[in-house]
Amino acid sequence: MKKITCILDAILCLLSALLCLGTKFLFHACAPKEDGSWMACHWAEQTVFGLGITLLILSILTFVFKDGKTKSGVQISMTVISALTLCIPNHLIKLCMMPDMRCHSVMKPSVMIISILLAVFAVISGICHRKEESAL
Amino acid sequence: MKFSHSLPFRNLKGKPVRTAILILLTALLSLTVFSGTLMITSLKTGLHSLESRLGADIMVVPYEATTKSSLENIVLQGATGYFYMNADKYQKILEREGIGQVSAQFFLASASSGCCSTAVQIIGFDPDTDFTITPWIKKSYGNTLQKYDVVVGNNLNLFVGDTVTFYGKECHVTAKLDKTGTSFDTAVFTNQDTIKALIQSSLDLNMNTFQNIDPEQVVSCVMINVAEGYTVEDVVNDINIHVKKVKAVRTKEMISGISDSLAGVSDVIGILIAVVWGLGIVILLLAFAMSINERKKEFAVLRVMGASRNRLAGIVMQEALLTCLFGSIVGIAVGLLVILPFNQLIEEQLNLPFLLPETGKIIGYVISAVIVSVISGSLTAGVSAFRISRIDTALILRGEN
Numbered sequence: 001m002k003k004i005t006c007i008l009d010a011i012l013c014l015l016s017a018l019l020c021l022g023t024k025f026l027f028h029a030c031a032p033k034e035d036g037s038w039m040a041c042h043w044a045e046q047t048v049f050g051l052g053i054t055l056l057i058l059s060i061l062t063f064v065f066k067d068g069k070t071k072s073g074v075q076i077s078m079t080v081i082s083a084l085t086l087c088i089p090n091h092l093i094k095l096c097m098m099p100d101m102r103c104h105s106v107m108k109p110s111v112m113i114i115s116i117l118l119a120v121f122a123v124i125s126g127i128c129h130r131k132e133e134s135a136l
Numbered sequence: 137m138k139f140s141h142s143l144p145f146r147n148l149k150g151k152p153v154r155t156a157i158l159i160l161l162t163a164l165l166s167l168t169v170f171s172g173t174l175m176i177t178s179l180k181t182g183l184h185s186l187e188s189r190l191g192a193d194i195m196v197v198p199y200e201a202t203t204k205s206s207l208e209n210i211v212l213q214g215a216t217g218y219f220y221m222n223a224d225k226y227q228k229i230l231e232r233e234g235i236g237q238v239s240a241q242f243f244l245a246s247a248s249s250g251c252c253s254t255a256v257q258i259i260g261f262d263p264d265t266d267f268t269i270t271p272w273i274k275k276s277y278g279n280t281l282q283k284y285d286v287v288v289g290n291n292l293n294l295f296v297g298d299t300v301t302f303y304g305k306e307c308h309v310t311a312k313l314d315k316t317g318t319s320f321d322t323a324v325f326t327n328q329d330t331i332k333a334l335i336q337s338s339l340d341l342n343m344n345t346f347q348n349i350d351p352e353q354v355v356s357c358v359m360i361n362v363a364e365g366y367t368v369e370d371v372v373n374d375i376n377i378h379v380k381k382v383k384a385v386r387t388k389e390m391i392s393g394i395s396d397s398l399a400g401v402s403d404v405i406g407i408l409i410a411v412v413w414g415l416g417i418v419i420l421l422l423a424f425a426m427s428i429n430e431r432k433k434e435f436a437v438l439r440v441m442g443a444s445r446n447r448l449a450g451i452v453m454q455e456a457l458l459t460c461l462f463g464s465i466v467g468i469a470v471g472l473l474v475i476l477p478f479n480q481l482i483e484e485q486l487n488l489p490f491l492l493p494e495t496g497k498i499i500g501y502v503i504s505a506v507i508v509s510v511i512s513g514s515l516t517a518g519v520s521a522f523r524i525s526r527i528d529t530a531l532i533l534r535g536e537n
Contacts, residue, residue, distance in 0.1 A: 090293070098256075098322060099291035099480050109477030116473075 005132055008125035009071075012078065012118065013059040019085070019114045020052035027110035029103040030096055041103035044093040048111050051085045055118065062125075068133030075126035079119050086115035144454035154427055155459060161423060162463025162513050163470070165416040170505035171471040172409040174498070176402045178479070182317035182489030183398055190387045191268035192237075192359035193368045196229055196375060197221070201357075202383045217257070218243040220346055220354040221382060228379045229358050234366030239265035240355035242331045244338065246302045246324075256292065257323040258302065260331025268359050269325055277311030281327045287311045291321040291480070300324075303337035317483070317491025360384075398488055421516040428452060428520040436529045449521040456517030457510065464509035468502050 029041035058078050062071050089095055089108040096103050148155045198221035226240050242260035261269045263280060273287050281287065286307045288294045298309045307330065315321060326334075335351040338344040362371050368386055375384040428435075435448050443451075475482070476492070483490035492498070 095293065097293040099293070100322070100484055104293075105478070105481040105484060109481070112477050113473050 002132065005125060005128045008121055008128060009059065009062045012062070012075075012121050012125060013056070015114055015118050015121065016052060016056035016059045019111070019118070020049060020056055022110060022114070023049045023052060023107070027106045029107050030101050039096050039103075040093065041089075041095040041101075041107065044089045044095060044103070045107065047088050047093060048085055048107075051081055051088070055081055055085070068129045072126040072129040072133075075122045075129065078122040079126070082115045082119035082122060086112055086119070142454075144451050144458060147451070148455055148458060158420075158423060158427075158459040159463040159466060161416060161420050162460045162509055163467035165413060165420070165512065166464035166467035166505050166509040167471050168409055168412040168416070168467075169508060170468045170501060171475060172405045173501055173505070174471065174475055174492075175482075176405055177497070177501070178317070178475075178490050178492050179398050179401060179486070179488055181493050182483075182491040183395060185316045185491050186318045186394065186489045187388075191272075192387055193362045194360040194372055194375070194384050195387055196225075196358040196360065196379075196382050196384045197356070199381050199383045202385070217245050218346075218356060220349055220356055223353050223355050225379060225382050226355050226358055229360070229375060229382075232371070232374055232378060234363050234371040234374065235360055236363035237265075237267045237359075237361040239267060239359050240328075241266075241269075241357050241359060242328060242335070242354075243356040244302075244331055244335055257319070258286075258331060258334060259323050259325050260328050261325065262328045266359075267361065273311065273313065273325060279310070281310065281330070283327070283329050283333070284308060285310045285326065285330065287313060287325045289313055289321040289323045289325075290315040292324070302334050303341055303343065305334060305337050315491065316489075318489045394488060401486060401488065417512060417516060420513060421519065424452075424456065424517045424520045425523075428524050432524075432527060435524050436527060439527070439529045445525040448527075449525040452517055452521035452524055453514060456514050456521075460510045460513030460517075461506070463513070464506045467509070468505055472498075472502075 023045055029045035030039055032038050032042070055078055058074050058081070062074050065071050065074065089103070089111050095101070095108060099105065198219050201219040223240075229235065230238060239262055244258040244260070246256050246258060259269070263270060277287055284305060284307045286300065286309055288300075288309050288311075290313050292312075294300055294309050294312070296309055296312060299306050300309060301307070302324075307324075307326070313320070313325075332351040335344065335349075335354075339346075339349070339351070360371065362368050372384045372386055375382065435451075438448060438451075439445075479490060479492055493501075
């Protein structure tokens with residue numbers, strides 16, 4: 001069981017890092033306008049990046065904490081933050097108007113998939129940590 | 137007995153690497169068949185949607201529009217643009233024989249500068265005569281459009297109640313259309329009064345490439361349905377011969393290029409499915425054979441302990457069933473996670489009409505893909521199950537086989 005939870009925690013760490021770095025370098029929002037000003041999607045990107053850093057710190061903390069209950073508590077918060085991240089592009093912060101723009105066709109689906117995976121793995125890992133704790 | 141305590145499940149759990157490889161192989165099989173089928177169906181649905189949205193037998197446009205290739209770009213590819221011809225051409229077309237239903241349309245592209253909220257294609261129609269756009273709009277909006285009311289395509293990030301500015305005129309979004317998978321998803325529709333006012337406004341702001349036109353005296357294209365007793369070919373030829381400076385085009389001809397591209401893409405996807413499927417089956421057959429081969433002693437011991445030949449075959453088949461079922465679910469989940477959220481990107485990259493089928497149909501494909509993957513996986517394992525049920529226990533335990 002310990003091996004599985006370790007793998008799950010590592011996956012969470014990797015997904016959080018992917019969310020942070022990917023939002024900035026891989027599936028970033030639209031480029032600035034010709035006059036240098038940003039469109040609304042840029043602020044969605046910034047928010048996702050901030051939440052990604054929070055998730056990364058929390059996922060690293062699961063390796064630091066020894067207590068299973070604390071670990072599962074951290075993972076509950078990761079689930080909630082992942083759900084919040086999922087809602088950022090176009091729901092909480094509006095993206096650009098045209099669907100063929102990068103923020104709609106690349107950033108939104110990528111953030112959506114990573115957030116769903118993060119939430120699912122955080123729930124599974126939280127349950128595993130609880131089971132591990134009760135088995136001791 | 138609990139499922140988690142059953143022998144096949146414990147066998148799979150005991151060899152996680154072997155199980156993971158088998159799951160990965162079946163996941164690849166189901167991913168290929170599911171994603172491929174969904175892609176081909178979405179392309180075909182998109183083309184069908186485009187055919188029904190064009191909704192007329194013939195489209196008559198100014199001759200210059202056909203020479204600049206702007207026609208297909210605007211009508212089929214979703215590019216923004218406009219062209220105009222004198223309204224007297226519309227009257228001349230009306231006088232020709234074989235004309236059944238006929239209605240004029242007006243095009244205008246908004247700019248993405250300070251005058252407009254965004255750059256979109258605006259299509260105006262005459263509600264009294266229109267037969268191509270109105271039936272489709274009626275599905276989403278039952279009332280009559282008033283001046284400065286607009287209906288927006290499904291992909292635009294605009295919603296009922298929003299206000300959008302075109303050439304300094306504020307327009308009210310009164311309805312949002314269903315998704316079509318075509319360029320109409322990014323267009324804005326309005327009545328002829330509104331579009332004429334917008335054309336005038338674009339001229340006043342000096343933002344229209346046509347400088348000397350009177351919005352009241354121009355149309356962009358004329359949509360025609362042929363009257364009974366006449367062929368489309370006859371009417372097209374008649375208009376092209378007798379009405380100057382216009383070009384009548386069969387709408388089916390317009391989308392023939394897209395149909396050809398779609399057939400090509402479908403063929404490539406079909407071949408890829410067949411190749412990956414064939415290779416996957418062979419690899420799965422080998423994987424099961426090798427796995428059973430190295431477990432011969434394990435099965436021989438079970439046989440000595442009293443397990444019947446059928447029981448041994450049953451264990452192999454149950455293991456295969458479990459791995460194939462789990463693998464196919466994983467493969468389909470990956471397929472859904474890629475195709476559903478990234479469908480817009482796929483459409484852009486393919487540059488073809490792409491419309492995902494209804495949810496019910498997608499569920500049908502999911503179930504079919506699971507069944508096909510499980511059956512083929514189980515059949516490949518069946519060969520190994522048959523072999524293991526025929527093993528000579530004594531020879532194997534002596535290490536001679």
